[in-house]
Amino acid sequence: xxxxxxxxxxxxxxxxxxxxxxxxxxxxxxxxxxxxxxxxxxxxxxxxxxxxxxxxxxxxxxxxxxxxxxxxxxxxxxxxxxxxxxxxxxxxxxxxxxxxxxxxxxxxxxxxxxxxxxxxxxxxxxxxxxxxxxxxxxxxxxxxxxxxxxxxxxxxxxxxxxxxxxxxxxxxxxxxxxxxxxxxxxxxxxxxxxxxxxxxxxxxxxxxxxxxxxxxxxxxxxxxxxxxxxxxxxxxxxxxxxxxxxxx
Amino acid sequence: xxxxxxxxxxxxxxxxxxxxxxxxxxxxxxxxxxxxxxxxxxxxxxxxxxxxxxxxxxxxxxxxxxxxxxxxxxxxxxxxxxxxxxxxxxxxxxxxxxxxxxxxxxxxxxxxxxxxxxxxxxxxxxxxxxxxxxxxxxxxxxxxxxxxxxxxxxxxxxxxxxxxxxxxxxxxxxxxxxxxxxxxxxxxxxxxxxxxxxxxxxxxxxxxxxxxxxxxxxxxxxxxxxxxxxxxxxxxxxxxxxxxxxxxxxxxxxxxxxxxxxxxxxxxxxxxxxxxxxxxxxxxxxxxxxxxxxxxxxxxxxxxxxxxxxxxxxxxxxxxxxxxxxxxxxxxxxxxxxxxxxxxxxxxxxxxxxxxxxxxxxxxxxxxxxxxxxxxxxxx
Numbered sequence: 001x002x003x004x005x006x007x008x009x010x011x012x013x014x015x016x017x018x019x020x021x022x023x024x025x026x027x028x029x030x031x032x033x034x035x036x037x038x039x040x041x042x043x044x045x046x047x048x049x050x051x052x053x054x055x056x057x058x059x060x061x062x063x064x065x066x067x068x069x070x071x072x073x074x075x076x077x078x079x080x081x082x083x084x085x086x087x088x089x090x091x092x093x094x095x096x097x098x099x100x101x102x103x104x105x106x107x108x109x110x111x112x113x114x115x116x117x118x119x120x121x122x123x124x125x126x127x128x129x130x131x132x133x134x135x136x137x138x139x140x141x142x143x144x145x146x147x148x149x150x151x152x153x154x155x156x157x158x159x160x161x162x163x164x165x166x167x168x169x170x171x172x173x174x175x176x177x178x179x180x181x182x183x184x185x186x187x188x189x190x191x192x193x194x195x196x197x198x199x200x201x202x203x204x205x206x207x208x209x210x211x212x213x214x215x216x217x218x219x220x221x222x223x224x225x226x227x228x229x230x231x232x233x234x235x236x237x238x239x240x241x242x243x244x245x246x247x248x
Numbered sequence: 249x250x251x252x253x254x255x256x257x258x259x260x261x262x263x264x265x266x267x268x269x270x271x272x273x274x275x276x277x278x279x280x281x282x283x284x285x286x287x288x289x290x291x292x293x294x295x296x297x298x299x300x301x302x303x304x305x306x307x308x309x310x311x312x313x314x315x316x317x318x319x320x321x322x323x324x325x326x327x328x329x330x331x332x333x334x335x336x337x338x339x340x341x342x343x344x345x346x347x348x349x350x351x352x353x354x355x356x357x358x359x360x361x362x363x364x365x366x367x368x369x370x371x372x373x374x375x376x377x378x379x380x381x382x383x384x385x386x387x388x389x390x391x392x393x394x395x396x397x398x399x400x401x402x403x404x405x406x407x408x409x410x411x412x413x414x415x416x417x418x419x420x421x422x423x424x425x426x427x428x429x430x431x432x433x434x435x436x437x438x439x440x441x442x443x444x445x446x447x448x449x450x451x452x453x454x455x456x457x458x459x460x461x462x463x464x465x466x467x468x469x470x471x472x473x474x475x476x477x478x479x480x481x482x483x484x485x486x487x488x489x490x491x492x493x494x495x496x497x498x499x500x501x502x503x504x505x506x507x508x509x510x511x512x513x514x515x516x517x518x519x520x521x522x523x524x525x526x527x528x529x530x531x532x533x534x535x536x537x538x539x540x541x542x543x544x545x546x547x548x549x550x551x552x553x554x555x556x557x558x559x560x561x562x563x564x565x566x567x568x569x570x571x572x573x574x575x576x577x578x579x580x581x582x583x584x585x586x587x588x589x590x591x592x593x594x595x596x597x598x599x600x601x602x603x604x605x606x607x608x609x610x611x612x613x614x615x616x617x618x619x620x621x622x623x624x625x626x627x628x
Contacts, residue, residue: 055489081491093486095479106475107490114500117473159486166491 008033008200009085009170014053014063023049025224027063031170036192036201038211041221042244047204048090050221051172054202055087056080067170082112086168090175092155096148100139100158103147104130107162129165137161137191153184157191164195171195172202177210189213208236220244254470255463260600264549265462272455282444289451289519291559294319295458296512298540298551299465300505305537306545307469308501309481310398314406315509315536317413318381320528322510324417324424325380327523328364329373330433330441331425350432355422363423370437377514378507385506389499396495407530414529429524433517441518454515461508462548468504469548477501538581543591550593557592 009031016024024046031037039047052058054065056077065072072080081087095103108129111120134140137157142150147158156176163171176192177185185207192201192214205211211218211232218235220227228238235241256262276288297315304310337347345358352360366372388409392402417424425431433441440446468474479487480494488494517523526532535558543554558577566573588595 057485057489076493077488078491078493081489087489089485089489093483095475095483095486097478097482098475102475106472106479109491111472112491112493114473114496117476118468118471120472162486162490 007031008068009054010064010066010069011050011054012064012066014050014060014065016049016053016058016061023224024053027221027224027226029219029226031200031202032217033200034196034198035216036196036203036214037217037219038203038205038215039219039221040205040208040211041227044223045221046224047221048174049224051087051174051202051204055085055172057087078112081166081168082109084167084169085172086163086166086170087172088159088163088174088176090178092152092159094147094155094158094162096146098147099144100134100147100150101130101143103158104133104161104165107165109166133161133164136164136194138187153180153188156180156188160191160195168199170200170202174204175206176203177205177207185210255466257470261466261549264596265466268549268552269459273452273459277448277451282447285451286447286519287559287563288556289447289454290516291556292454292458292552293512293516293519294536294539294555294559295552296461296515297505297509297536298543298555299458299461299548300508301537301540302545302548302551303465303468303477304501304505305540306547306551307474307477307481308498310498310502311403311537312406312502312505313403313530313533313537314408314410315505316528316530316533317406317410318385318506318509319513319516319532319536320413320417320523320525321381321384321513322377323513323517323523323527324430325367325373325376325510326514326517327430327433328367329370330436330517331430332360332364332368333437334432334434349425349430351425351428351430352422357422361423377510381506381510381513382503385503386499389502390495393495393498393502407533410528410530410533414525417525417528425524427525429522429526431522431524433521436518442521447519450515450519454519457511457515458552461511462552465508465548473497535577538577538584541581541591542584544593544596546590547593550591550596553593554591 007030009029011027011029014024014027014029015022027046027050029050039050041047049058053060054072056072056075060073063073067080067083067085070083072083072085075083095106098106105122105126108126110126111117131140131143134143137160139150139154139158139161142154147155150158160171160173160176173192177188180188189210192203195201196216203211203214215232217230218232219229220235220238220241222244227244228235228241230238256265272288272292277285280288297319301312301315304312331349335347335349340346340348340350340353343350343353345353348357348360367376388406392398392405397405418427420426435441441450469477476487476492476497480492480497484494487497513523516527539555539558540551541554542558543552544550558580562573562577565576569576584591588598590597
């Protein structure tokens with residue numbers, strides 16, 4: 001066994017129950033640095049709940065969530081974000097009335113406090129970070145476009161870009177390619193590979209082709225528990241996984 | 249210049265602000281007799297609450313039906329100072345305990361209550377006008393927003409607080425003046441505030457402070473904080489997961505709105521000369537929201553215009569049809585919410601958009617050869 005320090009994120013025995021119903025139970029999860037770790041599973045398996053537990057949106061009833069050896073469970077959401085865990089929601093949540101540039105700027109960590117906000121100025125360094133992030137998500141020509149009129153795929157990328165602005169060490173993406181065209185999927189896969197060069201990415205996804213393209217490691221969930229874990233090949237050869245997917 | 253641009257994002261904003269400033273700073277004082285001008289000053293003191301509501305309700309999406317509380321707290325702080333000054337031992341020599349406010353004497357109090365003592369000091373009073381409403385708002389806001397109480401629940405709780413405060417003041421006549429309020433206020437540090445000259449001076453003080461507060465609000469709206477406020481209103485979860493403390497942002501905004509309301513209350517007392525619980529209960533608190541809604545809850549200038557407009561029509565209509573007035577005002581509120589939710593200021597902006605759209609549509613029907621050269625080479 002490796003020492004705890006080897007993992008960016010260590011989740012042990014994580015569980016939550018809603019009125020006695022155990023949505024997630026005894027969940028163990030270890031995330032390596034600079035990898036793309038995909039969580040798959042049938043509907044209702046508890047995948048989104050796991051992300052909610054890690055980022056503090058839902059309070060866990062048992063277990064530990066350690067980020068670089070530090071306990072995150074019980075911390076407020078914004079503190080977890082500031083520690084370095086970013087979260088993207090399933091539906092694109094961007095600020096529709098603001099421009100792409102303003103969306104990215106508002107996500108920059110400088111000036112998150114009240115007075116920091118009031119005195120915030122866009123320095124050349126921030127401007128440059130905004131531009132390079134926009135280039136990374138392919139929206140460099142849309143900086144002054146109102147975010148509300150972007151296409152669905154572009155909105156999803158913008159939200160990923162907003163996460164990148166925070167320079168988190170872990171990015172969690174909930175079904176990033178849902179509703180995207182084939183071309184947009186390919187580009188998103190390339191984007192995820194690119195951003196995992198210097199950070200870890202947790203992705204929840206249904207689309208097996210897409211998973212095959214991006215995943216370094218796959219965890220299969222079923223009924224709130226882990227069914228199987230390993231590389232895409234190992235997992236897809238696992239009889240338990242086949243049974244759950246085909247028997248569904 | 250950069251600072252100017254922070255205050256006014258578009259030329260339209262600067263022009264509307266300048267027009268309004270011209271109206272209340274020059275035109276109205278020249279056109280109206282002092283009695284009417286004093287009325288305008290009274291309406292403008294509600295404008296402070298309106299500005300606060302633009303930040304709180306329009307920008308941050310929090311509807312408070314208890315702004316009268318903070319207006320009242322600021323007003324009572326001012327009134328207590330003025331009342332103490334009006335109750336010197338010589339003037340009140342016929343009371344059984346000279347030197348205390350008359351209503352205390354009527355209620356058999358024989359000494360000034362402890363919490364009245366500091367209001368002998370003018371600097372303390374000025375500080376209290378901001379700190380008391382601010383502190384109350386901070387505590388209420390912190391308790392509620394931490395627990396993620398919002399929307400209708402927040403509105404109901406603030407309304408309940410307005411009721412509690414007005415009943416509390418009403419029921420403690422000896423300490424607060426009860427239902428009659430604190431009346432018969434005469435001088436501010438020896439200066440007779442009831443004279444015509446004083447009323448004119450106070451009007452201009454009120455106007456300058458109002459315009460200053462409006463610029464302050466505009467500054468807030470156009471900084472990153474203003475964008476975060478709208479973001480909290482529209483995408484609360486996203487803001488939280490961008491690392492912002494949403495509860496703190498809401499609490500801060502509520503506190504700022506309360507301090508502005510407190511300042512408005514104090515200026516109200518100086519110009520009108522009394523303060524009573526009838527000004528801070530449920531109905532006045534809702535009226536304050538109506539002023540902002542009619543003028544436009546997104547626009548600082550709109551909210552101030554709303555206060556003037558609704559109050560002018562209130563005094564005009566209630567003189568002619570005293571029984572119908574409340575129905576008319578309720579009807580106006582419903583109509584505004586249903587047909588133009590962004591108020592008069594919203595209509596103004598919408599008119600601009602409609603004009604632009606119409607122009608764009610016309611341009612499309614013109615022959616291409618006629619429009620393109622004009623667009624690319626305006627010098628031609």
